[in-house]
Amino acid sequence: MHQPTIGSLFAGIGGFDVGFENAGYRTAWQVELNPVNRAVLADRFPHADQFEDVRHCGAHNLCAVDVITAGFPCQDISLAGSRPSNQATRGLRGERSGLFWEIIRILKETQPRWVVLENVVNLLAINDSQDFETVIGALADCGYVGFWRVLNAQYFGVPQQRRRVFLVAGHRRMPPMELLADAAPVEAVPPASSAVQWPRPADAWAANTLLADRAASQIAMGCTTLVAHPNGWDQMAERQRASEDDGFCLGLDAANLAEAFAAGNAVVTQITQWIAEKLIKAK
Numbered sequence: 001m002h003q004p005t006i007g008s009l010f011a012g013i014g015g016f017d018v019g020f021e022n023a024g025y026r027t028a029w030q031v032e033l034n035p036v037n038r039a040v041l042a043d044r045f046p047h048a049d050q051f052e053d054v055r056h057c058g059a060h061n062l063c064a065v066d067v068i069t070a071g072f073p074c075q076d077i078s079l080a081g082s083r084p085s086n087q088a089t090r091g092l093r094g095e096r097s098g099l100f101w102e103i104i105r106i107l108k109e110t111q112p113r114w115v116v117l118e119n120v121v122n123l124l125a126i127n128d129s130q131d132f133e134t135v136i137g138a139l140a141d142c143g144y145v146g147f148w149r150v151l152n153a154q155y156f157g158v159p160q161q162r163r164r165v166f167l168v169a170g171h172r173r174m175p176p177m178e179l180l181a182d183a184a185p186v187e188a189v190p191p192a193s194s195a196v197q198w199p200r201p202a203d204a205w206a207a208n209t210l211l212a213d214r215a216a217s218q219i220a221m222g223c224t225t226l227v228a229h230p231n232g233w234d235q236m237a238e239r240q241r242a243s244e245d246d247g248f249c250l251g252l253d254a255a256n257l258a259e260a261f262a263a264g265n266a267v268v269t270q271i272t273q274w275i276a277e278k279l280i281k282a283k
Contacts, residue, residue, distance in 0.1 A: 004026070005027070006020045007065040007110075012266050024276075027045050028048060031051045031052070032051075054099060058106055067113065067114040067115070111143075113173075118165070121164065148165055148168070149166055150166075176279065
């Protein structure tokens with residue numbers, strides 16, 4: 001039997017790819033600019049071809065695939081972080097988020113059966129929603145029709161509030177309607193670990209700290225997610241002693257920071273697997 005394939009644009013560390021492969025797809029190629037991320041992809045997906053710059057890719061070097069996925073850059077769209085006021089509404093006109101048009105060019109050249117796009121929820125509102133209208137119109141001009149949903153990682157067994165908009169479209173065919181339906185009530189979805197008390201008290205979440213909402217990664221990974229524990233000074237003293245005696249890192253080093261950024265930018269694999277399981281069954 002033919003094993004369906006995906007090609008991954010703006011692949012990051014492979015969030016789309018892991019989810020789709022868990023559902024039965026095979027990753028044919030990946031395009032990722034960051035060399036650290038590309039090293040991760042090469043290690044995890046040795047069977048896939050890696051490319052560096054989406055602007056240099058197309059039908060001349062990308063093989064045909066069943067699905068193209070793309071979590072295209074959100075820097076000119078997202079509300080996170082601080083930007084000069086003249087950049088606040090740049091959106092698809094921005095240098096980075098404007099790479100969306102490379103996706104459209106590649107879709108026209110390769111015409112996969114399905115395309116799955118992901119971005120921050122502010123894509124729905126930026127520039128008075130004109131950018132989102134542009135995205136839908138550009139896909140339609142390529143022959144792609146479908147629908148979109150805002151999906152939150154916390155409802156897929158991930159202990160994290162992470163809302164993202166996903167667009168799923170087919171080339172001259174509608175995606176499965178199951179993508180618009182929920183399999184069970186939200187309350188029926190278990191947390192990521194059965195060992196975690198659920199629901200957790202508000203003061204147990206690392207997100208309830210001053211800097212949590214401005215972290216490079218919204219995942220609780222260390223430096224900005226501090227939770228106080230009563231009578232915990234002895235553990236702090238022991239860690240300081242271990243650092244001085246054994247050279248253990250007290251905070252995030254450069255490698256840790258790179259991991260935090262990569263994880264923070266990654267697409268949640270449980271969500272991409274859920275989407276892939278619907279598409280792989282489509283006739």
